[in-house]
Amino acid sequence: MKMATPMYSSWCEISCTQIEANLKIALGLLPDKTKFCAVVKADAYGHGIANVMPIIQRNNVRYVGITSNAEAQTVRDTGYKGDLLRLRATTRDEAEAALPLQVQEQVGSLEGALELASVRRTNSAPANYHLSLNAGGMSRDGLELSSPKGKEVCKRIVDLLGPHIIGVSTHFPSNLPEDLETSIARFHKDVDWVVANTSLQRENLLVHAGSTLTLVSPCNPHSDMMRCGAVLYGIVKSELGFKTTMTLKARVISLGEFPAGSTIGYDRATVLNEDKRLATVSLGYANGYLRRFAGLSSVLIQGRKQPVLGKISMNTIVVDVTDLTGVALGEEVVLFGRQQSAEITTQMAEASSGTIMADLYTDWGQRNPRVVKHTQDVPKKETLLI
Numbered sequence: 270m271k272m273a274t275p276m277y278s279s280w281c282e283i284s285c286t287q288i289e290a291n292l293k294i295a296l297g298l299l300p301d302k303t304k305f306c307a308v309v310k311a312d313a314y315g316h317g318i319a320n321v322m323p324i325i326q327r328n329n330v331r332y333v334g335i336t337s338n339a340e341a342q343t344v345r346d347t348g349y350k351g352d353l354l355r356l357r358a359t360t361r362d363e364a365e366a367a368l369p370l371q372v373q374e375q376v377g378s379l380e381g382a383l384e385l386a387s388v389r390r391t392n393s394a395p396a397n398y399h400l401s402l403n404a405g406g407m408s409r410d411g412l413e414l415s416s417p418k419g420k421e422v423c424k425r426i427v428d429l430l431g432p433h434i435i436g437v438s439t440h441f442p443s444n445l446p447e448d449l450e451t452s453i454a455r456f457h458k459d460v461d462w463v464v465a466n467t468s469l470q471r472e473n474l475l476v477h478a479g480s481t482l483t484l485v486s487p488c489n490p491h492s493d494m495m496r497c498g499a500v501l502y503g504i505v506k507s508e509l510g511f512k513t514t515m516t517l518k519a520r521v522i523s524l525g526e527f528p529a530g531s532t533i534g535y536d537r538a539t540v541l542n543e544d545k546r547l548a549t550v551s552l553g554y555a556n557g558y559l560r561r562f563a564g565l566s567s568v569l570i571q572g573r574k575q576p577v578l579g580k581i582s583m584n585t586i587v588v589d590v591t592d593l594t595g596v597a598l599g600e601e602v603v604l605f606g607r608q609q610s611a612e613i614t615t616q617m618a619e620a621s622s623g624t625i626m627a628d629l630y631t632d633w634g635q636r637n638p639r640v641v642k643h644t645q646d647v648p649k650k651e652t653l654l655i
């Protein structure tokens with residue numbers, strides 16, 4: 270018997286089964302002796318940290334990456350006791366608040382090291398730190414070691430925090446093979462310099478670099494650990510078996526016949542050149558169905574791809590259903606993902622949005638209620654985490 274689905278206007282179905290399948294493929298691609306850090310920032314790329322953590326835990330992944338303290342708290346609330354790493358620099362107050370959560374902090378500047386050195390501890394154990402190196406890369410929050418000043422700063426950071434530095438990391442700005450090989454070589458050169466010129470010892474350090482695009486590239490970063498997020502959600506390399514993990518859905522809430530010459534939506538942006546049957550669907554830009562989709566996107570109804578017409582309203586869109594028979598009010602519409610044998614793919618969504626899938630996932634997952642699906646399970650309601 271079919272169970273009633275919760276009556277949301279629009280919602281994201283999260284496939285935990287597929288996230289786990291993607292994780293297993295990713296773990297199989299890791300170079301020998303390389304650890305995996307599962308990155309769950311932005312509420313697990315919109316999928317919900319609490320949904321993803323049990324999968325990470327039962328696959329014995331012992332390193333997790335977050336950015337905010339709220340994310341760290343959510344990870345610990347799931348019962349996770351392994352290593353937890355903040356994937357960016359921090360301030361004293363943020364680091365102090367994170368002490369009870371045992372968040373490892375990254376440091377890549379003298380100012381940052383001074384902040385960490387001045388964290389007030391009451392009953393919590395001191396945090397562990399990772400030295401973050403720019404390695405000619407992102408010029409974000411990693412230390413650029415090429416200048417004499419950078420080398421001096423590095424020595425001072427180690428003087429300030431040395432005993433608690435357990436890792437050295439970088440983040441590559443490009444994963445095109447030639448660029449990546451250069452970055453990898455530069456990173457290892459910088460790590461060698463650190464080990465030769467400070468009290469840090471290579472055997473006590475976790476050297477980590479490489480993300481999803483590095484993992485699926487032909488290059489080996491020769492690191493002790495790679496930090497990957499996007500790979501869990503099937504955004505890349507479908508030829509390796511990765512599949513998308515989120516389906517964005519809404520419903521048909523009105524059907525009408527409109528004669529040739531009718532204009533559709535705000536600014537009369539679309540004019541019908543023939544009589545049409547149009548369906549109004551219960552989601553709009555307030556649900557992350559971007560205004561820039563106008564004129565470029567299609568949706569799935571009855572397993573068929575139908576064009577969206579006119580501008581995107583705040584809470585509704587209009588779809589041409591002239592070619593379909595028997596469309597009913599309340600019927601499910603898929604805005605992203607699969608319906609029967611049809612699919613709105615990552616490539617289609619990226620082309621019509623002009624942005625990357627990670628941007629869309631995080632937006633959709635945080636702006637819509639999520640319905641979690643495990644194969645064989647009935648969908649279950651989840652509270653919306655913002």
Ligand SMILES: *Cc1c(COP(=O)(O)O)cnc(C)c1O
Pocket residue numbers: 308310356357440479480481482496497498499500
């Ligand atoms: C986001 C992030 C990652 C993971 O990137 P993906 O491309 O999603 O695998 C790794 N390291 C850092 C520092 C990050 O900010």
